[in-house]
Amino acid sequence: MREITGASEQIDRRLAAGEIVLADGAVVTATTSYVEGRRRGGSVWTYRDLPSETPVPGELVELHRDEDVLVVDKPPFLATTPRGSHVRETVLGRVQAAGDPDASPAHRLDRLTSGVLLLTLRPEARAAYQELFASRRVVKTYEARVWTAGRPAETLPGVVRSRIVKERGEMCAREVAGEPNAETCLEVLDVAGGTARLWLRPRTGRTHQLRVHLASLGTPIVGDPLYGVEADRERPESFDAPLALVARELTFVDPISGRARTFTSRCDLPGEPCGPVTGNGGGTDELGGAGTPAGPSEPDHR
Template sequence: MSGPNGQGHPPSPLPIVDGVAPSYVWLPAGDWPDMLTFLVERFPAINSATWIARMAQGEVVDDAGVRLTPQAPYRHGCRLYYYRALEAETPIPFEETILYQNERLLVVDKPHFLPVIPAGRFLHETLLVRLKKKTGLTALTPIHRLDRETAGVMIFSVDIASRGAYQSLFQQRLVDKVYEALAPTMPELTFPLVHRSRMVEGTPFFRMQEVAGEANSETLIDLIEQRQQHSLYRLSPLTGKKHQLRVHMASLGMPIINDIFYPDNRPCKGDDWSSPLKLLAKSIAFEDPVTGERLRFETGLTL
């Protein structure tokens, strides 16, 4: 198991550098002769010369912050920290906007195409790393999810002490979330309507699918206005399944415009910015668990 540090894990012995927190990997049971052999096998995309150079610079350490050498013996159960690095990362030509900030929260308008956290081919070109660089707030942590393809309101925790209270709001469904989407006009449907279904992981692994069984997802869908062959819809998810809105709209025969996953998985567009998914996180509202104040944040973006 590996992942970025700073998402509820013990403090890292390595500092945040240029907005990027170190990643970590647990060392599983196995018979590797040394650390270098394990790392090359565990991360085949990174060659041995790169790991040797990182180790020489002190960028690979154990839980205690001890620098590891290529010949260091493999130690099952240890946690190893290192910095992710990408050979080349395409700049994403859209900027985030800070909507609100206090000592506990940072609320941001996320543009289309920008991932929230580092993963895969995205590291510096992520909302979290950009915001850490911009604000200097090294403890920033997102407290809910938003797809890379979706734009709109995104909330981050600034303060570790109060983070759990805000995360609990989302876990207990005490947050009112409203989205807007452009999708085909459906004159045969009567709005508002509620769509419920059972959603499970599909094929490929990054897609979701609906199956028979007890519903575990629910969305309230209403019509805002018709725009000839397409209409603007208001979507209010009452549950928070991955890709829920995209799956539900496609299931009703009105897939969101420019959705490359639903109803059919189409080829990846790579760095083509011309056709953003027409889905927008319009607003988020909740009762602040610290102050009791009713807070509501709305995007400045439109579809």
């Protein structure tokens, strides 16, 4: 193995720590023979070293917990699940490290979006909640602040429908001609300082749907590095300039208990970061508890 990898110190360290195993789970030691390894399946397994990651600022705030689900407020810049260069600094990574090894997101939020996210805690409950989201039986409400220099807010339509596609390997999604596969309801809440604050209720779940729809209307979301105004697209990513998009509310009938449930994010619409909350953590049924950090305290960094 040393000859194959050229990493003798790393191999010695992992052998000593019991981090190299055979296909049947038996730990490889310095005295494990080639013949024994072949007899036990032939393959050798170990954990790969993870690259260093920039810590993401903001705590993961617990809004609600019961036997089946954990509902949290996700800060901006924190990925939902491990992908690419984001492994430890993800919602799933933090929740599992805090003591919930079976946690699994029932849906996803874009890395740049903050707000309410639901995870299942038991493998037995996972399918019911994932199907709830997949079948679009959850009403999702987002809050966004958009630029209005390109279009007065009062001229925005109440519903946007279009066809959105995102090719594998491309960063951006785009609208194309054809049968609509994406629908978003809009409501203007207020207008101030060249921006407008909106409620958004997507009826479908295409990648970057809200960002694409608002950009196509001439009112891109403030701070959007992909679909935003030129200044936002050219600005280097900074924890001090988050995307002004919050997943504000989830409403659904619980697939296990049958109760009507609503969970509301306490995140400020950026630019202020998510932080710990006090009082009711956002769940409207009797199971909702106080908002508390879902894991160890972390420095404000994203």
